[in-house]
Structures are given as C-alpha cells and as structure tokens.
Amino acid sequence: MSRLLEAHQLEFHRYGNPVFRPLDVALQAGRAIVLTGPNGVGKTTLLRLLAGILAPVSGTLQHNARVAFVGHLPAVKGDLTCRENLDYERRVGPPGLELAEALAQVGLAGLGSRPSRALSAGQKRRLGLARLLVRKTPVWLLDEPYASLDDAGCAGVDQLINRHLADGGGVVLATHQRHPRVDASQLDNIVLQAGIVEDEQQ
Amino acid sequence: MIGTGSASALFRRDMKLAFRRLGESLLPLFFLFTVIVLIPLGVGPGPNLLARMAPGMIWVAALLASLLALEHLFRPDLEDGTLEQWFVGERSVYRRVLARLFSHWLITGLPVILFSPLAAEMLHLPRHALGTLIISLLIGTPALSLLGGLAASLTLSTRGASVLLSILIFPLIVPLVIFATGAVSMAADSLDPNAHLGLLAAFTILSLTLAPIGIAAALRMNLE
Numbered sequence: 001m002s003r004l005l006e007a008h009q010l011e012f013h014r015y016g017n018p019v020f021r022p023l024d025v026a027l028q029a030g031r032a033i034v035l036t037g038p039n040g041v042g043k044t045t046l047l048r049l050l051a052g053i054l055a056p057v058s059g060t061l062q063h064n065a066r067v068a069f070v071g072h073l074p075a076v077k078g079d080l081t082c083r084e085n086l087d088y089e090r091r092v093g094p095p096g097l098e099l100a101e102a103l104a105q106v107g108l109a110g111l112g113s114r115p116s117r118a119l120s121a122g123q124k125r126r127l128g129l130a131r132l133l134v135r136k137t138p139v140w141l142l143d144e145p146y147a148s149l150d151d152a153g154c155a156g157v158d159q160l161i162n163r164h165l166a167d168g169g170g171v172v173l174a175t176h177q178r179h180p181r182v183d184a185s186q187l188d189n190i191v192l193q194a195g196i197v198e199d200e201q202q
Numbered sequence: 203m204i205g206t207g208s209a210s211a212l213f214r215r216d217m218k219l220a221f222r223r224l225g226e227s228l229l230p231l232f233f234l235f236t237v238i239v240l241i242p243l244g245v246g247p248g249p250n251l252l253a254r255m256a257p258g259m260i261w262v263a264a265l266l267a268s269l270l271a272l273e274h275l276f277r278p279d280l281e282d283g284t285l286e287q288w289f290v291g292e293r294s295v296y297r298r299v300l301a302r303l304f305s306h307w308l309i310t311g312l313p314v315i316l317f318s319p320l321a322a323e324m325l326h327l328p329r330h331a332l333g334t335l336i337i338s339l340l341i342g343t344p345a346l347s348l349l350g351g352l353a354a355s356l357t358l359s360t361r362g363a364s365v366l367l368s369i370l371i372f373p374l375i376v377p378l379v380i381f382a383t384g385a386v387s388m389a390a391d392s393l394d395p396n397a398h399l400g401l402l403a404a405f406t407i408l409s410l411t412l413a414p415i416g417i418a419a420a421l422r423m424n425l426e
Contacts, residue, residue: 014426053289053425067291073283077215079222084215091211139291 002029004139004170010059019045027170032182035174037192043174047141068137074128078117082127090134102133121148142173209297216305230267231313237263238321249326256325257386261379264314268346271310275354286425299414303347311343334389338382345406348413349374355420
C-alpha cells in the first residue's frame with residue numbers, strides 16, 4: 001500500500017519546551033489515524049505540523065499526495081456567499097465535486113447564495129467540510145471535525161470519511177468527543193501523552 | 203502551474219471582496235482627495251507656492267493612502283483562518299504573496315495614479331511635469347505596497363500594530379519619497395529627471411525581489 005504522508009521523528013517546541021516526544025506518523029491510502037489525548041497535549045499542533053503550516057524543529061515530513069486541512073477556523077470569507085467560497089477552493093484545484101453537489105453532501109443544499117457570515121456555527125463547520133469535497137486532496141487533516149455539529153452532522157462526517165477512505169484517501173483526525181464510525185481494520189490510533197513538559201521540569 | 207492557479211484564484215477572490223466592500227476600498231482614494239483639497243485651503247492658494255509643494259504633497263498623500271489599507275492586508279485572513287490555508291501542503295507561498303500585493307496596489311496605488319492628473323491641475327503643477335509625476339507614481343507605488351506588506355506581515359500578531367507598523371515602514375520609504383519627488387521637481391524646473399527615475403526604479407526592483415521572500419517568512423512566523 002502506498003504511503004500518502006510520512007513523518008519521521010517529528011518534533012516541535014513552544015517557548016523552548018518540546019510539545020510532545022518525537023513522533024513517527026505514516027498514513028497509508030485507505031486508512032484513518034485518530035489522534036486522542038487531553039486538552040493541550042498538542043493534537044492541533046501535530047496536525048498543523050503535518051499540514052505544513054508549522055515548520056518542525058527537527059524531523060522530516062514528506063507529502064506524497066495533496067493535503068487539505070480543516071482547523072478550528074472555518075477558513076471561509078464572511079462577505080462571500082457559500083458558493084463563492086467553494087468556487088475559490090475549486091479554482092485552487094485540482095477540482096473535485098461540483099459546488100451544488102458538495103453543498104448537498106454536507107447538508108447545505110439551497111444555502112449556496114447566502115453570505116457565509118450569516119451561517120450558524122454548525123453550518124460554518126459544514127461549509128468548512130465542503131471545502132474538502134470541491135478539491136481532490138487524498139490527505140485530509142481534520143481538527144475536531146465533530147465540533148459544534150448535531151447528530152446528523154456527525155453521522156454525515158463519518159459518511160464523508162468512509163467514502164474518502166473507500167476512494168483510496170487517508171485521514172488524520174484529532175478528536176476528544178466522538179470516535180469516527182469507521183471499520184476498525186482501517187483505523188490506527190495515536191494517543192498523545194499529557195504533561196511531558198511538566199515531567200521534565202520536576 | 204498549480205502555484206499559478208492558486209495565486210490567480212486568490213486574486214479573483216480578493217477583487218471580489220474589494221468590490222463587496224466598496225466603501226472600505228475607496229477610503230484611501232477619498233483620503234487622498236481630502237488631503238489635496240484641504241492643503242491649499244490651509245496654506246493659501248498662491249500658484250507658485252502650491253506648484254513647489256505639489257510633488258511632495260501628492261506623494262505623501264499616496265503614501266498615507268497606502269498605509270491606511272495596510273492594516274487590512276493580512277489581518278482578516280489571519281483571523282478567519284484563510285491565511286494558514288495558504289501554507290497547507292505548499293512549499294512556497296511566493297506567488298500568493300505577490301497576488302495579494304498586486305490587489306493591494308490595484309486598490310491603493312492605481313486610483314492615486316488615475317487621480318494624479320486632476321490633483322496636479324488643482325495644485326498648479328506645471329503641465330510639462332505631469333508625465334514625470336505619473337511615471338514616478340507608476341514606478342514608485344508598487345514599492346509602497348511591497349514595503350508596506352513587509353511591515354504589515356512583521357507586525358501581524360502584534361498588539362497595537364498600527365504604531366509599530368508606521369515606525370517600521372518610515373525609514374524604508376524615505377529614499378522612495380526623495381527620489382520620486384526629486385524627479386518631479388526637476389521636471390517642473392525643466393531639468394532631466396531620468397537619474398532620479400532610474401534610482402527609483404532600482405529601488406522598486408530591489409523591493410520586488412526581496413520583499414515577497416521576507417513577507418512569506420514573516421507570515422509563517424506569525425502562524426505559530
């Protein structure tokens with residue numbers, strides 16, 4: 001199986017302290033990695049490192065496929081409509097689903113011409129997820145994808161993930177609310193340990 | 203190829219956003235207009251005095267108009283998360299930085315150039331110096347956007363950034379204003395302004411080569 005993303009002995013420091021122990025991450029096509037651990041152990045930091053937003057202090061990171069990242073911020077412009085926001089993503093490319101189809105898949109059908117500023121927190125979240133569908137990006141890095149979504153929305157996320165894995169994509173997601181409903185044979189776990197900074201100071 | 207696609211997509215979106223907030227986008231131009239109209243009222247309408255002051259006034263007004271929009275150059279993108287998306291899976295954001303600066307120039311620099319013949323007339327700038335004024339603005343205003351972008355990216359996550367931003371940009375633009383107004387004054391005195399324009403062009407080319415690299419690095423630093 002091909003590796004979509006490989007990280008070797010990845011390390012990141014904040015204020016001179018290591019955030020977590022050096023980590024190896026290898027994402028295979030068709031598999032999902034779930035990052036768990038208490039608040040503040042560096043789940044978001046690790047995802048941002050894997051996305052390439054942060055530069056690691058040491059270690060190597062290799063992207064063998066295109067990467068998409070959905071973080072805490074929805075990464076949409078409030079002044080633009082949902083369609084215009086997705087149209088921008090689609091132009092960044094490579095283009096994936098049609099805009100209307102992507103909106104329908106995340107349960108925003110019919111809201112295409114609404115300014116995204118006028119969406120609720122959950123709807124903004126859904127629009128953020130729709131960004132994944134309008135581009136062809138085999139690697140999805142999702143930071144708390146279930147946050148502020150209702151039950152149907154959470155089930156929708158599971159469905160998106162399952163379909164993406166079936167298409168040969170890979171997913172790394174951080175969560176502490178709900179585990180994705182994905183076949184256990186496709187799932188790997190990384191549990192980040194709390195308090196290594198404190199341990200070293202004692 | 204892919205880099206170009208993302209940069210042109212960004213440019214299209216920036217333009218769309220600028221037109222959606224037309225009031226905000228036209229503010230620098232309105233500011234420029236106010237300065238050009240009010241200063242003659244303040245210093246008196248004597249044509250000789252105004253003509254001597256015209257190059258400096260138009261250039262300082264252009265500079266302030268450019269500064270006015272700097273605060274919004276990267277900050278909204280930092281706050282809504284679109285800035286961090288620039289870096290996802292990308293080795294270089296150079297083209298996107300250039301695209302963003304180009305749209306900043308279109309909003310702050312180009313209107314000043316289009317408005318400058320009227321401003322020159324209002325300030326009694328000799329007609330034969332108008333060409334040099336426009337050329338100096340064409341060459342020089344991109345450097346304002348480039349250097350302003352550098353200062354804006356460096357102060358992106360600083361509180362009370364506007365003051366720091368102005369202090370940072372001040373020494374960088376002094377040579378720009380000297381060469382540009384020097385060229386226009388020489389043309390007004392019927393002297394050859396090409397030496398000044400050449401130095402101005404060199405200054406802009408230097409900032410065009412170096413500033414985007416610095417901006418890309420500063421933006422990434424601010425995402426930590």
